[in-house]
Amino acid sequence: MAKYTNKAGIKQQLSPHKLRHFLFTWLKKQGVDDALIQPYSGHESRQALEVYSKLAITEAQEKYDEVMGKFPV
Incomplete structure (x- = not known):
């Protein structure tokens, strides 16, 4: 891996x-x-896949800002 x-x-x-x-x-x-x-x-259950669902804080903030920018107030 290091070589590539x-x-x-x-x-x-x-x-x-x-x-x-x-x-x-x-x-x-x-x-x-x-x-x-x-x-x-390789996970036994779908619940174990939750680890892949978590967004990074920066991605979550970006998504929040995008959605809040469309908030109709």
Whole structure:
């Protein structure tokens, strides 16, 4: 992994676990249902997929600002 991240110019260290986490988080944000993700995730239950549902604080703030900007007051 280190060889390829260096070649790609990525400064952050990556591991197979981080890539997996990124993929499932990305799929959740795209609206893919847990029932479709769960068989590939290795998790026993859909409840275990909740870890991929959490938004970063910065993303949550951006979404909040976007929605509040449309608030009709």
